[in-house]
Amino acid sequence: MAVAIPFAAAEERTREGDLLTINMGPQHPSTHGVFRMILTIDGETVVAARPVMGYLHRSVEKLCESRTYLQDVVFTDRLDYLAPMSTNLPYALALEKLAGIEVPERAQYVRVIMCELQRIAAHLVAIGTFAADVGTFFTPLLYTFRERERIMDIYEMCCGARLTVSYIRYGGVSRDVPEDGVQAIREFVQIMPERIDEYERLLTNNEIFLARTRNVGILPPELAIAYSVTGPVLRASGVQYDVRRAEPYGIYDRFEFDIPVRYNGDCYDRYMVRIAEMRQSVRILEQAIRDLPAGEIKAKLPRLFRPARGSAYARTESPKGELGFYVQADGKVEPYRVHIRPPSFINLTALAPLLIGHKVADVVVILGSIDIVMGEVDR
């Protein structure tokens, strides 16, 4: 499919000498981490943009090669640090595919619960920081963090850590969910729909919010597909694609949920898709916590985990989009190669065409609506 990518031919539109090249980032509060954009502007209008990545590069993929399969789990926490559970999962799935491990039923349900909680938590941060970028200052951000805090508390009950969870391991999960943890999840599921209504009261019909986000940063579906954009950004452009439905992993085929989709592809739609996805995650959580069986939480594994020579790729729907792990084993205790397909990185490549023609103030809004985490972009 041939797609015209709208890079503005700057010299056609303005006289030479009118353009100004400015540097946004890497140390800028609105770039969500150490991310740099080289913007060419004509007055207030962006005519060319070049994203520069790599300031947070830690060579995680290479570090994985010198550590055992178990030790590599801790690196996955630190990729998308706003969604560590969702980042643990595809690594575990890839290893299970590689070694042919059967995961116990309870562990499957616990994984779904944790990943859907994580989707809510990550979308809460995405919506909150996006609202802060638009100019609500910090009010919605603090409201969303109030609920995120409850999720973090649930994680602390289950695995002892709030952020660097290392919870989902190959073969299952590291610890069982305690009874008070299950109770806390039940309570959370009960209060959450009402809290989502509250965020919507704050933002959805707010005239200033609408003026700043509607028809800003429109990503047409053809362009989104051409750039391999996934996640809420893709679904806001009218493409109903979700890995949980397209290629169900784990036990996602057992749950009833809708895939929210919007058709304008602007910043407002990306926000609305995230709100709708949180409601769907609550729906999945209700079903998962109702059906949570008793039993083992980890498959029986040999003491020394050493999969045979081979390779496996597993992909999941993380809060940001399609997250894939490719693991190649050569029969040793450490992987031969680990490759990560981070959704933030791929989504960020579509940033430059989105920015063209918008004002400098909208650059921050569009970047916020894509929802990037630099830990994952640069790895």
Add this chain to the structure above:
Amino acid sequence: MSGIANGMWTTLKHFFRALSDPVTVQYPEQRLPLSIGFRGLPRLVYDLESGDARCVACAICASACPVGVIHIDSHRGADGRKLLDRFDIEAGGCIYCGMCVEACPFDALTMTAGFELASYNRADLLWPMDRLLVPGTPENDANMHWIMSGVEKMGKTPPSAWPGAAIDAGLMPESARKQPEPEVEAEAGEEEKVPAAAGSSGTE
């Protein structure tokens, strides 16, 4: 303007709600309870009665550590057993993942609730053995078995030095006194596995 007014009404309601029921706590003065099984800095366990550390200097924890912050030196004692000379944890590099605790075949390490480890002096971030030794046994800590529920132990017999004292102190069941094959020891561990919510208090 109805959208803005609606939002303002929400914040106003919360303003009055926060006066009676605030969401935040004043951290250093007020503290929220930590969860059971919180992963803070690891500690070395020693028995209350005998004073012996459970650690046998096998250095499995050091090799399990993803960041390599555990340093162990040992020498062979007169009876051929390894004795600890040095057991240091660089708190500045520890990532609190708990891999060392899960790897330890003798339950000689546990995670503590210690997370306020800031120091004015970088040298203080190296935690030597005497600072890491905390009295008690994992069985003494609430829900240790639940915390270790996802971990498969190697089923090795603990060193003969410690169980006697721990049983006398009432910290371990009588069944742990006999020291036969590893399988029996593992079963003894299974029997006293407590249900998840039965624990009484926090880790510290």
